[in-house]
Amino acid sequence: MASIASVTKQFTTLEISKNPINNPSRPPCAPSHLKPTRKPPIINIGKYDGGFEIDNEKRGEKVYGEAADDLALDSSTSRTRPTREWKLTDFDIGRPLGKGKFGRVYMVRTKCEPNYILALKCLYKSEIVQSRVEKQIRREIEIQQNLRHPNVLRLYGYFHDEKRIFLMLEFAGQGELYKQLSKKGSFSERRSSRYIDQMADALQYLHSKHVIHRDIKPENLLLGINGELKIGDFGWSVHAPGNRRMTLCGTLDYLPPEMVEGKEHNEKVDYWALGVLTYEFLVGCPPFEDKNSANATYRRIAKVDLKIPPHVSPDARDLISKLLKYNPEERLPLSEVARHPWILKYRPKSTSKGGSEA
Numbered sequence: 001m002a003s004i005a006s007v008t009k010q011f012t013t014l015e016i017s018k019n020p021i022n023n024p025s026r027p028p029c030a031p032s033h034l035k036p037t038r039k040p041p042i043i044n045i046g047k048y049d050g051g052f053e054i055d056n057e058k059r060g061e062k063v064y065g066e067a068a069d070d071l072a073l074d075s076s077t078s079r080t081r082p083t084r085e086w087k088l089t090d091f092d093i094g095r096p097l098g099k100g101k102f103g104r105v106y107m108v109r110t111k112c113e114p115n116y117i118l119a120l121k122c123l124y125k126s127e128i129v130q131s132r133v134e135k136q137i138r139r140e141i142e143i144q145q146n147l148r149h150p151n152v153l154r155l156y157g158y159f160h161d162e163k164r165i166f167l168m169l170e171f172a173g174q175g176e177l178y179k180q181l182s183k184k185g186s187f188s189e190r191r192s193s194r195y196i197d198q199m200a201d202a203l204q205y206l207h208s209k210h211v212i213h214r215d216i217k218p219e220n221l222l223l224g225i226n227g228e229l230k231i232g233d234f235g236w237s238v239h240a241p242g243n244r245r246m247t248l249c250g251t252l253d254y255l256p257p258e259m260v261e262g263k264e265h266n267e268k269v270d271y272w273a274l275g276v277l278t279y280e281f282l283v284g285c286p287p288f289e290d291k292n293s294a295n296a297t298y299r300r301i302a303k304v305d306l307k308i309p310p311h312v313s314p315d316a317r318d319l320i321s322k323l324l325k326y327n328p329e330e331r332l333p334l335s336e337v338a339r340h341p342w343i344l345k346y347r348p349k350s351t352s353k354g355g356s357e358a
Ligand SMILES: Nc1ncnc2c1ncn2[C@@H]1O[C@H](COP(=O)(O)OP(=O)(O)OP(=O)(O)O)[C@@H](O)[C@H]1O
Pocket: 036, 097, 098, 099, 100, 101, 102, 103, 104, 105, 119, 121, 153, 169, 170, 171, 172, 173, 175, 176, 219, 222, 233, 235
């Protein structure tokens, strides 16, 4: 097992080469990965000063966004280098935003002017080593740090101390999409269509960068301050320049037939997941869910045993069934998803795809 010192060394020397992620080996997924536990340890990253809420106009603070490249890592060169060294004392620590498997996420504000607000994710190195996910976390950082898209959560940089790794993330002001879906049960056709439009755009961007996400599901989606969708978790993604990968991973309900059957797969796994997501938004549960057993779900996926409830509109039904095709090559390409009547019907005329009037 790797030592904390070796993880520290990895993060000290983390640099982005021209082809950084050419060996995305991952330990075979145990069933526990397919059914993630949601009981992370409680970890403190330091003094909590009582917190602050966003009130940008009054305080003159900026929410860390597209224009905040002055604080981000400089990726203009092939070897990404920090434009400055960050440390915990550079931030005022605000309210906790949530807990993950390896640590807590806090809203923070940079002490230096202008006062940017962002999310600081703290990961304990000992937990990472214990769970043997060093490579996975490293890959997640390498991938996410190089992505720039309005519907992909930005990772501005990272720093670490002896015990912890801190990720400087774009602040997603409206929190988790999953929570809203649980609260509402399902989304309207308009809202679902707006999200799927943004997802398709983000996935097209990722695939153009040879990144396959492989773990699209509501739990991995956040919402920005204007309700725009943000893909926020790259823990299972791979950088696959022209390669097909054999490893089985992803969330059970979102696995495509080729992965269930242990076959090779490519970026079209994300097309399938987009179909599952569309269904779950509209219906409130994933299409092949079988609460009796995982095997029953696998069987339903392999047969593409798809039953769409009658309340789903014909256009949405058409899109779902064109994405949920057994043969990956027959799945509707993302460029055509963007032109599908169900997407065009709800796309605002004048605005870009970035926002969502949920
Ligand atoms: N950038 C962010 N902006 C706002 N809230 C966030 C942000 N990142 C995370 N959160 C909140 O913090 C919680 C924990 O996030 P984290 O990414 O650590 O864990 P997770 O995605 O729930 O699980 P896992 O540890 O399996 O990745 C999220 O569920 C979310 O509520």
